[in-house]
Amino acid sequence: MEYNASELMIINAARLLRDGDVVFVGVGQPNLACNLARRTHAPNLLMIYEAGVIGARPARLPLSIGDPTLVSGASLVCSMYDVFTLYLQRGNVDVGFLGGAQIDRYGNINATVIGPYDHPKVRLPGSGGSQEIAAWANRCYIMTPHQKRRFPEKVDFVTSAGFLNGNGERQAAGLRGGGPQAVVTNLGILEPDDSGEMILTALHPGCTLEQAQENTGWPLKAASQLRLTEPPTTEELRILRDELDPDRIYLK
């Protein structure tokens, strides 16, 4: 069955979620990945939205982080300060999803500026919740197209911490979360090695190590045992296309 890059990334991200995980969800692709996981192998996934919604059961595809469909029928709604203190900082979040314009060799993310901070060439949206999600969620996942400009050796600005300069620097900073555990791209999956460097650990069907290396801004290492991901199943694609995003808003 045919599928596009978005579908491939969303399905592979969904598979990383475990049943019972408490997930800090953003709208868009992470929301689709979580809802897909909940309808397949992780029925007890608990979704927390940055806007302060716990246990949401959106009846339609949410189009913004504060969509009213997240509230109606949820288990609990609290203030933003509560979400960041009682849930995230307290260590009640298992999984966070992150995104950004640049992700570097050690999983640090830039969502702030391209160029110098005071005179930005491109001004990006900024941290939002991601600085704290990256620090305090037990595991973080990133979905991004595999392009050289998105994977520089070093980000222009560290909006949220990956493994910093590697070699235990993150642990030394005393952050409770485990950092980025996987970057899912359209070519494969990157995971941190022992030093915190992001290395290729899996390829999607039909993709090659050379492709991944050509599209990465640092000399990309591959795991000794390079996995091949299972192709998206008919069922996964059906749920995604027919149930979750029938208007193809995030699946384009």
Added chain:
Amino acid sequence: MEYNASELMIINAARLLRDGDVVFVGVGQPNLACNLARRTHAPNLLMIYEAGVIGARPARLPLSIGDPTLVSGASLVCSMYDVFTLYLQRGNVDVGFLGGAQIDRYGNINATVIGPYDHPKVRLPGSGGSQEIAAWANRCYIMTPHQKRRFPEKVDFVTSAGFLNGNGERQAAGLRGGGPQAVVTNLGILEPDDSGEMILTALHPGCTLEQAQENTGWPLKAASQLRLTEPPTTEELRILRDELDPDRIYLK
């Protein structure tokens, strides 16, 4: 008309309240004073209870600080942390009522221990909310029987700050509230002079300066213009006895 010491103190305390005041109320006599003021000269008095109740309209006499009658029909109920931060610490409280076993020359209050802290002769209840009320309410009032043991030169333990050692020490400590503005006793009213020393500024009908001095643990000064308080009116006594505390729970 006859009246007892409790009635006298409550009525005189009520008269100190101004229309529109936001009052941090305790149960018992302060609650009666506030409700009396609200029914007479201060219809717009706003009552805040430590338990987190704003704009209470108790249908019966509350018997504890968390009486359910405070909640039903109130304007707003919030957590205890909110009451102490958003209301008290933020400076949204005009008047606080305080009580304690000892009040000293500079209006400091002891509600913690008689004797040494580690081996108390008498263990009192402790601060509760009063440490912060005394510091941050704009004006504080105290109602207490006039007895020598209750008015020592210096309290055994400063549970809540009056003017500390006087002479600007309170102001130097940077506390936002103005400190104790009046101590209403069964003999008269004490108010701080410029140095923060509590001096007698008013006598109730039939009471004398000598009586007050005999029942005070420091050489009690009198204001140059010693006022005489108006005796309780029939209307004040009627409201107190018939409407507010018909079972004479706090009027004994």
Added chain:
Amino acid sequence: MSKVCSLKEAVASYVKDGDTLYAAGFTHLIPFAAGHEIIRQGRKNLTLARATPDLIYDQMVAAGCARKVIFSYMGNPGVGSLRIVRSELEAGRLEWEEYSHFGMITRLSAGASGLPFLPMKQTGAADLEKANPNIRRVTDPYSGEEVVVVPALNPDVAIVHVQRADRSGNAHIWGILGEQKEAAFAARHVILTAEELVDEEVIRSDPNRSMIPGFIVDAVCEVPFASHPSYTQGYYDRDNAFYLSWDQISESPEAVRAWLDEWVYGVQDRAEYWQKLGAETHERLRVTPNLSSPVNYGAY
């Protein structure tokens, strides 16, 4: 995921000798049923933390469960002295650690927030700061002035009584909120007692009313009348007569012993206790209904 079990099972599983316990509720929703179950199961050496120890800790101290109390106001609310805790403390038989209400609630808030401490403005009343080395100072890096700080309190167990919860532990609370939410988030384990278990659709019909999310709760126990002689807003009134009579009972160790024998050790659970209170008390504490105006969440 259902977390429903009996209160007996919940206490057996989550309350251990030597634990720090926070039985939450400011006057309202005090979890007496759980306190009595802990007494029946004979727990020892507990550190009992509560802003107001109230009768629940007086009874637990009398029954020999406690090694230490952490508190901010030790009285029988609206009545007077808390005789047992007070006399144990005066006699040097019970350790204590003391704060103002704000200090106590701030400790819990820091614990609930995952912070090591939280600041408070100075109050000028420094004697407690001298007596309690846990109360410290930090310099405000903006003004150079000092603020007072207290460390996070993270109890081993919090017991929180609520009006209604679903089987997963998502709980609606209304009336005086005290420190229910902070206690639940601060603690390592949470035992929830509820006046009633309701269908999750009732909870989900009003998510802004939820204070505690089920996923931080360990055990959910349906225990009607669990907070007597305290009260549950909308369900029954505070039994002020009992608060007054405890003032008498607690004057004599024999009377306390007899009371514990009859009302705690002598009953199996809260249902039996409530039956034993009798129809007259039930009638006296009954509350006339007074419903909130509903709000419209909209179907989106």
Added chain:
Amino acid sequence: MSKVCSLKEAVASYVKDGDTLYAAGFTHLIPFAAGHEIIRQGRKNLTLARATPDLIYDQMVAAGCARKVIFSYMGNPGVGSLRIVRSELEAGRLEWEEYSHFGMITRLSAGASGLPFLPMKQTGAADLEKANPNIRRVTDPYSGEEVVVVPALNPDVAIVHVQRADRSGNAHIWGILGEQKEAAFAARHVILTAEELVDEEVIRSDPNRSMIPGFIVDAVCEVPFASHPSYTQGYYDRDNAFYLSWDQISESPEAVRAWLDEWVYGVQDRAEYWQKLGAETHERLRVTPNLSSPVNYGAY
């Protein structure tokens, strides 16, 4: 005490040139009506603070009201870039001050609490700390480790939109709460806009639903549909089509000018704006009722 007045009067009385303004609401309840009134009254040199500037600040910046923005996420939520704020900032024509969401909300919380600062745990992402001298460090006196702190934010004016309020300004809010409460308590003046003014008995029937007490509010304005194209839970839906079309409009200064002329300067108030939107839009944003289960407060 009634504080009811028109939004025009409220803005004229409480929003001054050069003020720091916090228009509250995280995606939900964004006070567009007040933003437009401020534009109509020609306020200048405002410092516009908001976690997410959203279209409301894009429009106010386009209209020349602002000198500076304070923010934590500068995007068109769910759509993409916030073109006007972004280009002014890239061109160096607009000052800015930046935090993470948590930093921003923490500033407001400190301001609401009367504290000079509040701490947060370290995140390891120190570039923003280097770029913004307001983000500092304090040593935890218990562990010796450092925490990150931000100073209180106390805006001159907060504008808060709510579902319902009484004439004194006691307000019920439900749905996403964002930082509505914190903004109101942090600010020196509070302008409340409400979908509906209700009898105070409606508010008093459910005091736990109240987030803002009337006595901290300066002006109460009944302004139905005040948050369009954002939304009010239970009253109308978010107009996502407008968020998408703003992405087009804001690409050209001429289109922005034309839009402001037609929809802000060209209408007298929100009532006229809403009429102008037309029946089709009204129908598209209509919401099917979905009521909360009431709770029993009891008559005590």
